Amino acid sequence: MDRLIYWVALAFVKVLQALPLRMVARVGRCAGGLGYWLDLRHRKVAIRNLTMCFGAEKPPGEIRQIARENFKRIGENYCSAIKTAAMTFEDLRPHLDFVGGERLYPEPRGKRPPSRLVAVGHFGNFELYARIGDFVPGVQSATTYRSFRPPRLNDLLLAIRKRSNCLFFERRSGAAALKAAMSEPGILLGLLVDQHASKTAVWVPFFGKECYTSAAPAVYALRYGCKLFTGFCFRTGLAQWRLEVGDEIPTHDNGKPRRIEAMTTDINRSFEAAIRRDPANWFWVHNRWKPKIP
DSSP: OHHHHHHHHHHHHHHHHHSOHHHHHHHHHHHHHHHHHHOHHHHHHHHHHHHHHHTTTSOHHHHHHHHHHHHHHHHHHHHHHHHHHTSOHHHHGGGEEEEOHHHHOOSOOOSSOOOEEEEEOSBSSGGGGGGHHHHSTTOEEEEEEOOOSSHHHHHHHHHHHGGGOOEEEETTTOHHHHHHHHTSSSEEEEEEOSSOOOTTEEEEEETTEEEEEEOHHHHHHHHHTOEEEEEEEEEEETTEEEEEEEEEEOOEETTEEOOHHHHHHHHHHHHHHHHHHOGGGBOTTSOOOOOOOO
């Protein structure tokens, strides 16, 4: 069965990568629109989350419209990610903008600039975060991932991702390799932190309701002495995206390290502002607000 799943997935990947990017995006939107009607469980999760965050300011009809568009965006983003992973930076450049690089490195850079850490979320085609390093000379993009089963399918996904020249470290087995990489300058480490986290998480507000949020960006920034930022991917049109560097999150106050909870709360606030700019651009189908563990 694992071999069958692998060959079906490989065929799907090859077909999408052979099509023009805009056609792939349209296929994804159609698939996402169909998923809105067929996937009752995730549709309920999306509408529940949207109602909790925007119910006081948006009518139910608008909430459902955002949820339906969100499903289309998710389909577009996942299919497009398969295509963009196989594209060279030169071919991808007309579809991708980057702003805020001066926030990362306002000072003159040497051959190997200081390392930076960026807290990112599931905004737009979030696989494009790996391309930020292409816009900043001398910087090596890096991130973490969690492997899944079956192993052959995980290997396929990893092979697709590695074409971006980004370093990928498995969260459970790659800690030593990540530590070694972060000991060198010029690393731009992106960490996805907008989903429910149970281990090494803090209980902080997000859209006014507490939830478990990964403390990894704050912990890593203090551990490796890196400046900490937020980052986003916004959809600006069909198969068009813009990568943005968001706010710098202060890691020290009067020369002393800030509390992990305070830094993580600032990250959540930055994410809230980005979600409000385009509510359909975020990953609403995830059960983000789970009950607190006694």
